Amino acid sequence: MAAEYIPSFNCGCKGIRTCLRCEAQKSKHLLQENDQIHYFTYDPLSKTAVREEETGARQSFVFPGIFLWENFVSEDEERELTARMDQDVWKESQSGRRKQDFGPKVNFKKQRVRVGGFTGLPAISRLLVDRMSKAPQLASFKPVEQCNLDYDPVRGSAIDPHLDDSWLWGEHLVTINLLSDTVLTMSLDQGCGGMDHGEVRVAVHLPRRSLVVLYGEARHRWKHAIHRKDIHGRRVCSTFRELSAEFLQGGEQEKLGSELLDIALSFKGAPL
Numbered sequence: 001m002a003a004e005y006i007p008s009f010n011c012g013c014k015g016i017r018t019c020l021r022c023e024a025q026k027s028k029h030l031l032q033e034n035d036q037i038h039y040f041t042y043d044p045l046s047k048t049a050v051r052e053e054e055t056g057a058r059q060s061f062v063f064p065g066i067f068l069w070e071n072f073v074s075e076d077e078e079r080e081l082t083a084r085m086d087q088d089v090w091k092e093s094q095s096g097r098r099k100q101d102f103g104p105k106v107n108f109k110k111q112r113v114r115v116g117g118f119t120g121l122p123a124i125s126r127l128l129v130d131r132m133s134k135a136p137q138l139a140s141f142k143p144v145e146q147c148n149l150d151y152d153p154v155r156g157s158a159i160d161p162h163l164d165d166s167w168l169w170g171e172h173l174v175t176i177n178l179l180s181d182t183v184l185t186m187s188l189d190q191g192c193g194g195m196d197h198g199e200v201r202v203a204v205h206l207p208r209r210s211l212v213v214l215y216g217e218a219r220h221r222w223k224h225a226i227h228r229k230d231i232h233g234r235r236v237c238s239t240f241r242e243l244s245a246e247f248l249q250g251g252e253q254e255k256l257g258s259e260l261l262d263i264a265l266s267f268k269g270a271p272l
Helices: 075-087 125-132 254-264
Strands: 037-043 048-052 058-062 066-069 098-102 105-107 112-114 143-151 159-162 169-178 182-188 199-206 210-214 223-226 235-243
Touching (some): 066 199, 143 254, 235 254
Antiparallel strands (some): 037 048, 105 112, 143 235, 159 223, 169 210, 182 199, 182 223
């Protein structure tokens, strides 16, 4: 496992997370790799994870919870979206990334949410959100938060395997992938799909200008990551999150949820 350290270079890394900037200041960078990893590739047509054995046999298992929409935005829209983002300030984030947040202030450990300076999603996202609703999987999707992230191979940008919060954030995680192709790696620490031992990884190829949705098992059971080796050029993405049932009609925090949604969907936001 990477040793804990305090970065001595201007980056956003904390704890065990690293990027190429802060690793250059260290005498040694340690990585941990599972001794046995089973690699698969996601097939969006059959919605299965597949791999070819050395014997030529084909192994697969059903992989639910992913919806991929290729060419979600046009080349012209991609240029406009990234140009608008670059007009705002990018803040240093962990693991060599930069970010722009459009969402409420949240303390996940204490489970507290406050409006703070939240003024809504950016105006340019109104068209994107309306287009998303045309997909059956997103017909009722109402995003309350948008996070723009900037990945660059020069910085060693990546994001470790993780599960997104499910106390505040709801069933669907929606990401628009811009400027370059990449791979979203889904992983389970313990075996599945006929593998009793070792980690299982499923590579989900994300074409440039595509949209991907994680829900169900892919949202709540499988961790997701973007590995450094899969960032080959500048990559910008926008991830949209919806509220959990606790903040929707009938939930304990319905009033706060309604206030947050009203602000979010006013589309008057500036990054916090």
